[in-house]
Amino acid sequence: MSGILASMIDGLLVGSVYGLAAMGLSLIWGVMNVINLTHGAMIALGMFGMYLLFGLVTTNAYLLLLPVIAAGLVLGIVVYWMAVHWVIGRSELMSLLSTFAVNMMVIGIGTTLFSTSPYNVNFSLPGITIGAYTFTGNHIAAAVSAVVIALALQLFLYRTRPGKAIRAVADNREAAELMGISSTAVLTIAFGIGIALATASGALVSTMFPFTILSGGAYELKSFVVTVLAGLGKPAGALLAGVLLGLLEGALTPFIAVSWIPLIEFGLFVVVLVALPHGIFGRATA
C-alpha cells in the first residue's frame, strides 16, 4: 500500500471528527449569529468527561459517548443562560466576549483541577493492518461515531418538530415567532445541542490522542477553518468539509513538511472567507 493512500485514509478518519466538532460551532452560528468562543473549552470538557467516566466504569469507551452528550446538552443550556441569552441581538463583539469570558473561567477551573499535564483514555480497539500501515481501531471507531452522530443530528433537524423549529428560527426568527414558536426555547435547545456536539467530538478525540485542558484551543481553530469552508451556519456541510480538509491534509503531507500544513489551512481559510463567504459548497441555504 502506498504512503499517500495510507496518509489520506488517516486524514479521512481524523477529518470526520474535525467535522463533528465544527458542526457544533456552525449550528450555533446559524441559529443565533454567535461565534461561540467557549467551543474549545467545551471540547476539552468533553475530553475530560470521557476520561473521568472511563475511570469510573471501564467499558467500551464509545458507549460512554451518550452520557457525555447528555452532560454536554445540560452544560450548553447552563452556559446559554449564563452568558449568551443576554447578548443575543447585540453587536458581535459582545457575544464574542461573553463566550470568551466563560472560556477563561472553564480553562481556569480546569487548570486548577487537572493542571495542564497530558491525560490519556487507556482504551484501545484492535486496528486493521494493511501492508506496513496500521489504522488503529480507535481512529476507525471515532470516525464511525462522528458520522453516526452527524446523521442523527440531520434526522433530528429535518424529521422532528423541535428540529424543524430550530431551522425555522435560523431562517427567520421573527417569522418563526409569529408562527408561535418560542424563540427563546429554540435558542436554548440549539445552543445546548451545539455544545453537546463539541463535547462529543472532544470525547472522540480523547480516545485517539492525549489531551490537556488547553487542547481544545487547537480543535477550536480547526473548527473555524472547517466551518468557513462549509459556509458559516451550515452544520450539514461542516461534516463534509471536515472530511475534505482531512483528505487534503493526508494528500499533502507526503510531499511537504508537516509544519507547513497550518499555513496552507489558514491561508485557504482566509482566501475562502474573502472570496467565497458562503463556503465552497455555494450559497444553497444562505
Add this chain to the structure above:
Amino acid sequence: MILRRPFFWLVLLASALFVFIPLRSNNVLLREDLILVAVAIILASNLNLMIGYTGYVNFGNIIFFGLGGYVGLYLATVRGWNLMLAAVVAGVAVSLFALLFGLAILRLRGAYFALATIGVLEAVQAFVSNFNPWGRATGMYVSFSAYQPLGGAMRALWITYYLIIAVMALSLILSLAIKNSKFGLGLFAIREDEDAAVVLGVNATVYKAIIYSVSAFLPAIAGTLMFYKNGMIDPSIAFELTLSIEAIVMLMLGGQGTVMGAALGGGLYETLRSYLLTSPKLSSFHLVIAGGLLLLVVLFAPGGLIGWLYRLAPRARKVIE
C-alpha cells in the same frame, strides 16, 4: 488644536510620571511592572482605533506586535542595525503589511472580519515557524553583547523602558488626534452605519485600510523594543492568540471608543493579572477571576469603566476623552 485639549497634557504628565517615579528611586522592580503595563496600554489603545473607533473587531491584533518584534530583532541583532532605526523600520514594514492585508480582508464585515483576522494570525504564525532566517519555531536570541552599543544590559533595559513609555505616550496622543480629526469623524460614521457613511461620501475602503495600517505602526515598534529587552523571540510568544484577546478584554474593561478607557483598561488588567499570578493564594484562580470580571462588564456595563463614569458625571467627557 490638540494642544488645547486638557487630555493631551494629562497624557504627557502621566508619561512623565512613568519615567520619573522608577528613575528617582532606581526601582527596577517597579520598572518591570510598569513596562508590562505600558505595553498593555499600547496594545489596547491601538486596538481601540479599530474596535472602538471603526467598529471592526480585530482578533489578530497581536500579529503587529509579534511581527514588529521579529523584523526589528532581525535587523538589530542579525543585521547589526541601530535599535531605534530597526524599530522604526519594523513599524513601517508591518504597517505596509497591514495595508496590503487590510485591503483584502476589510471587505468582510462583522464576525466574518473577526474570523479572518484569526486566520491571518494563525497563517503568519505558521509561516514564521517555518521561516529559516528567523530561526523557525526556535526563534531568535539576543546575545548579551548586543546590549553593548547601549552601554551594557543594565542601561539598555532602562533605555528600552524610556522608549516604550515614549511609544505609549505617542499611542495615546495618536488616539486623541484621530478622535478630534475629520478622519476620526469618518471612522465614527463607519462604526455607526457603514452603508450610510458611504452614501455621505466617506471612502470607507480607504479609511478602513488606513486605520488598520496606522493601528499596526506603534505596536510593531513596541514589539521590537519588548522582544529586544526579553532577549529572545519565538513564534509561540510572538503570536499568542490569547494575548490578542486579552487586549480586547482590556479595552472592554476600560471602555471602548475612548482614549482614557483603553489606557485605564490596559493598566488595570495588567496590574490585576500580575498581582493574581504572583499572589500565592489566588494564582490558581487568576483566569476564573479575570473571566468573571469580563463577563460582568459585558453583561452589566458594556461601556466599561469610562462609560460608567460618563453616565455618572456627563461633564467628565470634556476632560477625560
Add this chain to the structure above:
Amino acid sequence: MHFENIFLPRWIVKQVTLLAFVLVLLASVGFCQQPITIGFTVSKTGALNVDSLEQYRGFELWRDQVNAAGGIKASGKSYKVQFASYDDESNSKRVQQLYTRMILEDKADFLFSPYSSGLTATAAVVTEQYGKIMLTTGAAEGKTYTLGNHYLFQMFAPAPEYLKVALDALKAKDPKATVAFVYEDAAFSVAVVTPAKAYAQQQGFNVVFSEAYAPNTTDFSAILDKVIASKATVMLGGGHYADGSTLGRQLYARKAALKMITLLVAPDSEKWVELGDAGVGVCVPSQWEPQVTAKPQFGPTVAQFDKDYRAKFNAEPSYESAGGYAAGLILQHAIEKAGGIDAAKVAEALNATDATTFYGRTQFATAPNEHGLQVGHSMVLAQWHKDKSGKPVKQVVWPLASKSANLAYPIR
C-alpha cells in the same frame, strides 16, 4: 513519701529540663543562622509542566535535607535554605518580570533556571544584568552560553551529547541501520538533532528521513506514515514529555516496524510507565540513572538519593530530579568553599569545581566564549525493559562500562 512525686513524676521533670535545654540550644543556633534565598520559576501550568515539576522535586529534596542537617555551613556561619518561586506558565513572557522580582523583592541570593532552554535564555538576560549566579538545570541547549555570560553554570551535559550515546550504541549493534529523525521544533531538540544528524552521517549511517514537528503536536499520523514510507529501521528524536509520550503511544498503536526507538526526555519520566507495553523497548539518553554508580566526593550516594527520593515523593527519581538535586549540591559545595555567599567568590569556586557526586562528574567551561557550559558530565543510554514479573524497568545499556543490561535490539 516524696512530695515531688505527688505533683510531677520525676521522669517528666527530667524530660522537661532536657527539652528546655534542647530548645535553648536550638534557639542559639538559630541566632547565628542566616537564611539564604534561592529563586526560580516552575512551570506549574503549560506544556512543560511534567518535566518542570520533576526538577522542582529535586530542588525540594535538597533543601529539606540541607536544612535538616542545619543548613549550609560556611566560615562558621550556617545558612538555612529557603525558596522563592513562581509559576512561569511555561511561557517566557513573564519570566523576566518574575526573575527581577525574585532578585529585588525576594532578595534571592542565587538562582536556579526555569525548565527548558528557551525560558532559561530569557531569564539569563536578567540574572546576568544583576550579576547573580544561575545554575541552569533542564536547559541543555548551548547557544545561551556562547552569548558572553559570566554567571551561568550548566548542570546538564550539553545538547550534542544526547543522541551521540544512542548512535554509538547503534553502531555497535547494527552499523547498517537506516535512520529517521523526528523531533520537536524547539530550541532544545533542534540543538540536539542538528549535530546528531551530522554525527550519524559521519558514522556511516544512512539518514533517510528527517522532519521537525510543531511543539504542540498530538496527531503524529501524517509524520509516522512518512517514517514508515521511508523504510527507516531506527527512529531518533522527540522533544519533551507531552509530545514524546504521544509519539511513543502512536508508534506502538501503528505497529511501526522499527528496530530501535530513542526519544529525548519523555521516557525518563516516572510517568512513562503509564504507557504500558507501548513504552517497553524505547530508549532515552539520560543525564543520570540510579544504576550508574559513582563514588561521590560529597553529598549522598546514588543509593541514598534514590531511597530518599522514593521515600519523600513515592515516585522514581528521573534525571530531571537528580539534576535539580545536584544543582543544589554543587551550589552548596561552592558556597562552602567560597566561605560565604558573595557572588563573585562563589562564581570563582564554581569555575574551579571539578567534582564527582551521585550525579556523576561536574565541571564547567571557563573560556569566555563558552563560559558555564558543562564539560565534565557524561550521558548514558537507558532502555525500558520488562523484569521477571513483567514490570517495566529502566536499564542502562550504554556505555558498556556502566551497563546494567544488554540493548534489546530489535525491540520486538
